[in-house]
Amino acid sequence: MIKAVLFDLDGTLLNRDESLKIFVDKQYERLFDLIGHIPKDAYIARFIQLDSRGYVWKDKVYQQLVEEFGFTKITWEKLLENYLNEFKHCCVPFDNLLVMLEELKNRNMLIGMITNGYGQFQLDNIQALGIEGYFQTILISEWEDVKKPDPQIFLRAADKLGVLPSECVFIGDHPANDVQGAANVGMIGMWKKDIQWTDVQGEYVVDDLMEIPAIIDQLVRGDIENHCIQLK
Template structure:
């Protein structure tokens, strides 16, 4: 019997692609880079960001160099990102409904996310979901990150559940699904068109599918 469901954040609960597009378009408008075409600024940020796998100090240093930005330093752009991104967080459809349904099934909920501590916590709070989770581990604050099995085991310890009684839901085939399976958890893939043929125990395309899977007896 499953007792706990743990989640990744970016690309699983937070629609990061949509959030980034919203943020970077708004940054362009606020800073009024008239000498740079909007499409070029937005697209280059998305390319350099590599879906969040490159921290923004490197991204903005490159942006300032390529576009000849003099109105603001790369440090200023980075601080803007840290301060403002949380105001552009877009949840995936059915996020709150799904969490409410899981809680009504008396399941414990946890989260493991790679990233900067306060930045990620701000985004979690912006989504209005912090209250649903009994354990939230953010890699910077833990000193370890997925796919390291230690961070998964620590989350299970905090929830006081066994790996075999737990599910992990994430969008990354290696860092989320395989890493969870490697410690004995069930790995559910939140489908992302970037990958295919992912070896997961189950695949969902919408968060609303998860409670249905669980009531089906997995």
């Protein structure tokens, strides 16, 4: 029986690509007196390129930007500090996020999250989306000292929810870290489509978050039907 639904954050619930574009644009305007000798388009494009969709931490990104653009009025440490303080104000959810979570809550599903990243930074973003209260457990890799796709973090999440891995569905945008990582411990892995990946094969694939409750309903019905067959 499916009892719990777990989520990744970036690229699954948080539209990080759009959030980042908004942030970098605002950062440039905010710090124009210090970095404005570089054209805005060049700054934004290079930042996004170096960021590599979040897989490169911003200390490296800003060090590279300072070196390439020759910033002398601001250090990479100050740029990073600005990122840590301001990104949460630019968080954009994917469509239907709150409605989908309400639907799962109304179905009495346990809801959890496993996200790679830095603890307070990720928690700030979760709170900015206004969704923290929907989750019975939130595991952030820095605070857990283990990250996806390590089986331990998936097993730990199931344990915190008081369910078996086989009673969990995990939804994420990364085929290896999320979908396969969850499947490796016996969870059902569901892929949230992402334009970065074009050849992902999976039994459960969603494009819009509102597709999730219906799939959960199908899985629950299947469990009940199988149970009835076994009882006969």
